[in-house]
Amino acid sequence: xxxxxxATRTIARRAVRPETPARLRLWATLTVLTAVALLVSLSLxxxxxxxxxxxxxxxxxxxAATAADLYFALSDMDAQVAxxxxxxxxxxxxxSQIDALGTYQERSRQVDADVQKALSAESDHDRVLExxxxxxxxxxxxxxxxxxGDAAAGYYTQATNVLHLDLLPAAxxxxxxxxxxxSQAYARKSATEGWAVTVAVGLGAALLxxxxxxxxxxxxxxxxxxxxxLLTATALTVALIIPAVAVLTLQASRLSEARDDSLTPFLALxxxxxxxxxAAADTSRFLISDNLAYYDDDFKRKSTCLAAGGSCGPTAxxxxxxxxxxxxxxxxxxxxxxxxLTRWQAYRTDHERIxxxxxxxxxxxxxxxxxxxxxxxxxxxxxxxxxxxxDITAARSTEFDQALSDAKLVxxxxxxxxxxxxxxxxFLVPLAVRRRFAEYR
Amino acid sequence: xxxxxxxxxxxxxxxxxxxxxxxxATPIACASGKIAGQGSSAQANAVSAWIRxxxxxxxxxxxxxxxxxxxxxxxxxxxxxxxxxxxxxPLSAEDQPKANARCGAGPAIHLPMVVGPIxxxxxxxxxxxxxxxxxxxxxIFTGRITSWNDQEIRRDNPGVSLxxxxxxxxxxADSSGTTDNFTKFLAATAPADWPHGSGSAWKAPGGTxxxxxxxxxxxxxxxxxxxxxVEASYARFHNLPIASVGNAAGKYVxxxxxxxxxxxxxxxxxxxxxxxxxxxxxxxVSTDAYPLVLVTYEVVCKAGAPGLxxxxxxxxxxxxxxxxxxxxxxxxxxxxxxxxxxxxxxAL
Numbered sequence: 167x168x169x170x171x172x173a174t175r176t177i178a179r180r181a182v183r184p185e186t187p188a189r190l191r192l193w194a195t196l197t198v199l200t201a202v203a204l205l206v207s208l209s210l211x212x213x214x215x216x217x218x219x220x221x222x223x224x225x226x227x228x229x230a231a232t233a234a235d236l237y238f239a240l241s242d243m244d245a246q247v248a249x250x251x252x253x254x255x256x257x258x259x260x261x262s263q264i265d266a267l268g269t270y271q272e273r274s275r276q277v278d279a280d281v282q283k284a285l286s287a288e289s290d291h292d293r294v295l296e297x298x299x300x301x302x303x304x305x306x307x308x309x310x311x312x313x314x315g316d317a318a319a320g321y322y323t324q325a326t327n328v329l330h331l332d333l334l335p336a337a338x339x340x341x342x343x344x345x346x347x348x349s350q351a352y353a354r355k356s357a358t359e360g361w362a363v364t365v366a367v368g369l370g371a372a373l374l375x376x377x378x379x380x381x382x383x384x385x386x387x388x389x390x391x392x393x394x395x396l397l398t399a400t401a402l403t404v405a406l407i408i409p410a411v412a413v414l415t416l417q418a419s420r421l422s423e424a425r426d427d428s429l430t431p432f433l434a435l436x437x438x439x440x441x442x443x444x445a446a447a448d449t450s451r452f453l454i455s456d457n458l459a460y461y462d463d464d465f466k467r468k469s470t471c472l473a474a475g476g477s478c479g480p481t482a483x484x485x486x487x488x489x490x491x492x493x494x495x496x497x498x499x500x501x502x503x504x505x506x507l508t509r510w511q512a513y514r515t516d517h518e519r520i521x522x523x524x525x526x527x528x529x530x531x532x533x534x535x536x537x538x539x540x541x542x543x544x545x546x547x548x549x550x551x552x553x554x555x556x557d558i559t560a561a562r563s564t565e566f567d568q569a570l571s572d573a574k575l576v577x578x579x580x581x582x583x584x585x586x587x588x589x590x591x592x593f594l595v596p597l598a599v600r601r602r603f604a605e606y607r
Numbered sequence: 608x609x610x611x612x613x614x615x616x617x618x619x620x621x622x623x624x625x626x627x628x629x630x631x632a633t634p635i636a637c638a639s640g641k642i643a644g645q646g647s648s649a650q651a652n653a654v655s656a657w658i659r660x661x662x663x664x665x666x667x668x669x670x671x672x673x674x675x676x677x678x679x680x681x682x683x684x685x686x687x688x689x690x691x692x693x694x695x696x697p698l699s700a701e702d703q704p705k706a707n708a709r710c711g712a713g714p715a716i717h718l719p720m721v722v723g724p725i726x727x728x729x730x731x732x733x734x735x736x737x738x739x740x741x742x743x744x745x746x747i748f749t750g751r752i753t754s755w756n757d758q759e760i761r762r763d764n765p766g767v768s769l770x771x772x773x774x775x776x777x778x779x780a781d782s783s784g785t786t787d788n789f790t791k792f793l794a795a796t797a798p799a800d801w802p803h804g805s806g807s808a809w810k811a812p813g814g815t816x817x818x819x820x821x822x823x824x825x826x827x828x829x830x831x832x833x834x835x836x837v838e839a840s841y842a843r844f845h846n847l848p849i850a851s852v853g854n855a856a857g858k859y860v861x862x863x864x865x866x867x868x869x870x871x872x873x874x875x876x877x878x879x880x881x882x883x884x885x886x887x888x889x890x891x892v893s894t895d896a897y898p899l900v901l902v903t904y905e906v907v908c909k910a911g912a913p914g915l916x917x918x919x920x921x922x923x924x925x926x927x928x929x930x931x932x933x934x935x936x937x938x939x940x941x942x943x944x945x946x947x948x949x950x951x952x953x954a955l
Contacts, residue, residue, distance in 0.1 A: 181930060214882045260821045261652045261674070267844045541669060546659060553663045 205588035211362035211580035245447035246270035257527030368408035395598035509551035638918035646680020646693030695784025711912030726842035745800035776814035777835030840936020866897035869940035911946030
């Protein structure tokens with residue numbers, strides 16, 4: 167043991183001898199070691215950030231969008247079933263019925279596709295399997311409803327119960343867990359970025375100091391002021407560190423802007439849209455169930471929560487701030503936002519008119535007012551409202567995709583750039599001091 | 608901060624080198640006002656979708672369409688109460704001059720807007736794919752073939768195992784353009800076996816009559832051994848198997864949008880000066896044409912039609928309009944014909 171310590175002490179003393187070759191060797195070794203450390207850590211951290219951006223863009227964000235879409239498709243599926251029950255025996259509404267059937271099938275396929283995508287998240291497996299079980303029950307109830315003739319209303323109550331009490335809560339769980347995963351992915355990326363910037367700035371500054379100090383010492387000791395190799399190495403280091411930090415900050419800000427200005431509003435609007443579909447279906451449910459006040463009350467609750475925010479019902483979702491805050495934002499003009507609110511108000515008025523007609527015994531007129539496509543008919547006014555919401559939703563989704571592809575673009579190649587640049591630096595430093603060593607041979 | 612700005616500028620510059628994303632659907636050029644049309648119920652679903660989409664995009668326009676049947680629609684147009692009429696068959700020789708008189712400044716023209724393929728939907732145990740020649744179809748619907756394992760059907764379907772179920776045919780009880788086009792097909796391709804001519808009312812004896820396509824398709828779904836003719840959208844949405852029909856070129860063609868379009872492409876335009884009446888030739892067809900098609904027209908005045916009619920029909924004949932109809936189970940107009948219709952609409 168003492169022999170090892172003796173040996174180490176001897177080597178160390180020899181390394182820091184004031185003689186010039188030893189000093190030179192020391193400086194050069196330190197510089198190269200710092201460069202190697204910077205290369206390895208920056209490269210690895212850049213690769214990690216790139217991977218995390220990919221995870222956000224290819225896994226976490228799509229999963230959150232899929233879960234939101236699933237909730238929405240389920241809500242509309244039941245709305246279409248209500249429409250089919252309502253138009254079942256009326257010849258003049260055959261067109262409306264076939265349209266409802268087509269839309270129901272489309273939403274059904276959409277639900278299946280979303281469930282399949284949701285299975286890609288390991289941690290959600292059990293929730294998805296549970297949801298699939300409820301979905302099977304729901305489809306059975308729908309089949310019974312559509313073939314039951316006069317008894318349709320009873321079976322439909324069962325179907326809509328399965329949807330609201332089993333399916334939608336399960337979809338909401340999936341949505342919450344995927345949103346949670348998205349937040350975590352962003353947090354992890356943030357942490358990695360922090361480290362990368364620290365390493366780039368810290369080790370980069372150290373390397374720069376070493377390079378500059380080496381040149382100063384060389385200039386004083388050998389009276390050679392100009393060393394092209396070392397100057398190049400210094401320039402390369404600066405040319406690496408500044409863009410590296412810029413790239414990291416840029417993609418971080420772009421992605422977090424995208425989350426705050428596009429993705430989160432997109433998900434919130436998707437939730438509100440699902441609630442609006444469900445609320446609009448309440449008008450049909452009211453007529454199917456022989457003017458059951460429960461559905462009118464449910465509509466009023468959902469309509470209030472859409473208008474002003476809050477909880478939309480004991481088993482339903484909730485929206486913060488209602489449509490005005492969910493639709494509004496820097497990306498939506500005040501005119502467009504007001505259009506959405508006005509159009510929803512118009513639908514609300516239609517619902518009240520239809521409920522009034524039904525309560526007054528004018529059932530045929532009520533059904534006509536619900537299914538017609540004239541302005542002032544509920545079906546048209548809802549399509550009008552939904553068109554405005556759909557435009558905003560699509561715009562936000564495109565914005566987020568664009569931001570993501572920008573972030574990926576900005577990070578392209580960065581895991582390898584430090585390797586190339588610092589590799590060159592590591593080559594240049596010994597090259598520069600080799601000549602000086604030659605003077606001592 | 609400046610660094611961020613520089614970085615963003617670099618990004619934008621790079622993004623400019625990106626491949627352009629696909630263009631959104633062309634927006635509708637809106638007109639304002641109110642128009643009303645009546646007529647064919649076969650196109651009612653497509654017209655409803657067009658009206659809804661048009662009114663959603665154009666806040667100052669109101670379009671109405673009453674599905675009262677082709678005959679009543681043309682009568683209303685001639686009487687001047689409709690701005691356009693929807694019809695499955697062109698104006699008859701007696702009515703054309705009356706319509707021209709109604710229009711005054713120019714003739715009344717026909718514009719084909721959408722194609723509705725007619726499906727022969729069936730419900731036979733163990734069979735999900737069937738080929739039927741025109742004479743077999745005629746014999747089935749006149750009651751001469753009564754069982755699914757008849758030798759004629761077996762001749763059309765070599766290698767398919769057919770059960771001995773009795774055939775139950777279903778036809779329309781009410782007057783319909785679908786009946787008209789189906790019987791036209793039979794009269795042209797199997798005259799020896801189909802002596803009942805063509806028309807909107809079903810004349811052959813036997814089979815079950817149902818009012819409306821909805822009921823026809825329910826009757827087929829409910830009865831083992833049933834076969835009936837119905838608009839393709841109904842058969843598709845009810846997931847019923849559809850028979851492949853033999854065309855005059857000797858091929859059995861499966862129903863598809865492309866095959867229906869191919870049939871319509873082969874039709875001759877018998878109208879002149881912007882009138883695009885089609886005469887479907889059942890005898891000279893290309894090998895990939897599905898012969899059972901229904902072409903539905905809008906009848907409008909060539910000169911003097913309200914601007915809203917022109918704008919609405921421009922949307923209906925555009926690619927966006929055609930794909931809205933396709934979503935509901937119709938087949939879009941073949942491209943060449945669609946361009947001609949678009950030109951004719953532009954000349955209104």
